[in-house]
Amino acid sequence: MSNVPAELKYAKSHEWVRDNGDGTVTVGISDHAQEQLGDLVFVELPEIGRAVKAGEECVVIESVKAAADVYSPLAGEVCEVNANLEGAPELINGDAYGDGWIFRLTGVAAGDLAGLMDADAYSAQLAAEE
Amino acid sequence: MGNHTPLYPNHLAAGGKIVDFAGWEMPLHYGSQLEEHHQVRRAAGMFDVSHMTVIDLSGARTQAFLQYLLANDVAKLKDSGKAIYSCMLLESGGVIDDLIVYYFDPETYRMVVNAATRDKDLAWITRHAAAFGVTVQERDDLAMIAVQGPQARDKVGQVIAAGLRDPIAALKPFFAEGSGDWLVARTGYTGEDGYEVMVPAAEAGGFWESLRQAGVAPCGLGARDTLRLEAGMNLYGTDMDESVSPLESGLGWTVAWEPTNRDFIGRQALAQQKTAGGLRRLVGLLLEDRGVLRNHLKVRLADGSAGEITSGGFSPSLGRAIALARVPATIGSECEVEVRGKWLRARVVKAPFVRGGQSCIDGLMVT
Numbered sequence: 001m002s003n004v005p006a007e008l009k010y011a012k013s014h015e016w017v018r019d020n021g022d023g024t025v026t027v028g029i030s031d032h033a034q035e036q037l038g039d040l041v042f043v044e045l046p047e048i049g050r051a052v053k054a055g056e057e058c059v060v061i062e063s064v065k066a067a068a069d070v071y072s073p074l075a076g077e078v079c080e081v082n083a084n085l086e087g088a089p090e091l092i093n094g095d096a097y098g099d100g101w102i103f104r105l106t107g108v109a110a111g112d113l114a115g116l117m118d119a120d121a122y123s124a125q126l127a128a129e130e
Numbered sequence: 131m132g133n134h135t136p137l138y139p140n141h142l143a144a145g146g147k148i149v150d151f152a153g154w155e156m157p158l159h160y161g162s163q164l165e166e167h168h169q170v171r172r173a174a175g176m177f178d179v180s181h182m183t184v185i186d187l188s189g190a191r192t193q194a195f196l197q198y199l200l201a202n203d204v205a206k207l208k209d210s211g212k213a214i215y216s217c218m219l220l221e222s223g224g225v226i227d228d229l230i231v232y233y234f235d236p237e238t239y240r241m242v243v244n245a246a247t248r249d250k251d252l253a254w255i256t257r258h259a260a261a262f263g264v265t266v267q268e269r270d271d272l273a274m275i276a277v278q279g280p281q282a283r284d285k286v287g288q289v290i291a292a293g294l295r296d297p298i299a300a301l302k303p304f305f306a307e308g309s310g311d312w313l314v315a316r317t318g319y320t321g322e323d324g325y326e327v328m329v330p331a332a333e334a335g336g337f338w339e340s341l342r343q344a345g346v347a348p349c350g351l352g353a354r355d356t357l358r359l360e361a362g363m364n365l366y367g368t369d370m371d372e373s374v375s376p377l378e379s380g381l382g383w384t385v386a387w388e389p390t391n392r393d394f395i396g397r398q399a400l401a402q403q404k405t406a407g408g409l410r411r412l413v414g415l416l417l418e419d420r421g422v423l424r425n426h427l428k429v430r431l432a433d434g435s436a437g438e439i440t441s442g443g444f445s446p447s448l449g450r451a452i453a454l455a456r457v458p459a460t461i462g463s464e465c466e467v468e469v470r471g472k473w474l475r476a477r478v479v480k481a482p483f484v485r486g487g488q489s490c491i492d493g494l495m496v497t
Contacts, residue, residue: 064163
């Protein structure tokens with residue numbers, strides 16, 4: 001059973017969002033998503049300062065078997081990336097919600113964040129996909 | 131529901147992630163493909179390869195039949211238990227399958243062919259065997275376990291029947307030794323030392339468990355593919371198929387042109403290809419930029435001509451992206467590969483990339 005922390009918000013495409021309370025949000029992929037991808041071997045991060053739309057591809061993740069896109073769950077501007085992933089993409093496999101975070105956004109509208117799924121809704125989506 | 135090998139219950143018990151492979155429900159991995167890969171390079175791992183097709187051939191003219199059927203020449207096999215690798219060709223020179231053939235005596239041979247090609251192989255072999263009066267018997271009563279890695283031979287020796295212990299310890303590469311329906315061959319598909327063991331289906335589960343208790347890690351198809359790519363070994367359906375000849379698949383060395391009077395299926399087409407020239411080569415690529423190489427990516431040469439990656443992936447041993455690519459023979463030491471719309475730099479290298487736990491590429495170490 002995948003880990004779905006209650007305090008996070010989720011996108012249909014399996015990204016999670018944490019509201020940092022300082023005007024920024026942190027984005028990663030869910031435990032379910034990393035498990036489906038398997039061992040990760042490469043992450044291509046977005047450039048800092050890049051403006052992204054909700055649903056826009058902004059990260060490429062490669063596992064031993066395939067490449068996958070990560071979409072920005074929200075519109076905003078990339079203000080920080082997890083550079084540790086360049087040398088250690090497996091951080092996502094080991095700790096998808098902690099050390100395996102991928103990027104941070106600033107300038108996110110509060111209403112957009114509220115529009116994402118909560119943990120219960122995301123868990124229901126995972127159950128339906130089973 | 132797909133086909134199950136006799137080891138299917140063992141895969142479920144060990145937590146294998148099961149996927150469909152050519153109609154067989156097989157383990158992709160048991161938790162981490164990368165860990166399984168490293169286990170084989172550093173210690174010992176085992177693979178269920180029972181989905182492969184074992185075919186026994188017998189009859190007075192079996193040797194003549196195989197000399198006609200295969201591009202390599204079974205007349206090279208003079209010692210009982212000796213094996214060779216060969217392609218089986220269409221008249222056009224395209225590869226129907228690649229296989230290993232074991233020699234027992236001039237009237238008795240065994241072939242091991244791929245799983246995905248089972249039906250067409252059996253139909254092709256049976257059709258041509260008739261003229262030679264050769265009996266073709268599929269041995270679906272056997273399972274097959276590949277045990278690979280620097281500790282593989284030692285571990286198998288600890289658990290195999292006492293009567294086979296000394297004979298298999300003395301085996302040279304590409305030789306096999308048997309007892310009853312057991313056959314232990316010093317062959318493999320990982321670039322490591324080890325055995326491929328054919329065992330009666332009813333005894334397979336027990337043998338697998340005894341190997342597990344001896345410390346041999348179950349490994350899935352995922353690790354098998356990254357290991358074989360590092361070892362620079364071709365995969366049927368990916369690096370070669372019916373549309374290309376062994377001469378353009380890095381397998382020219384498996385075609386026995388001598389004696390010149392041996393007529394084998396596809397010989398004429400291969401000879402014509404050689405005369406015509408302009409043959410493409412299968413080369414190794416090492417990605418210099420960051421990224422991962424995948425099957426079917428476009429390769430661009432310095433002279434503007436183009437090729438294609440046939441097998442690409444991430445090398446867990448080297449921590450780099452590697453590939454096999456079919457390219458014009460004009461390729462130099464560098465080329466470019468189109469990865470998601472960008473042209474990345476790659477170095478042209480000679481496969482294998484890794485053998486016997488050591489990097490074969492200058493300047494690179496095994497991680």
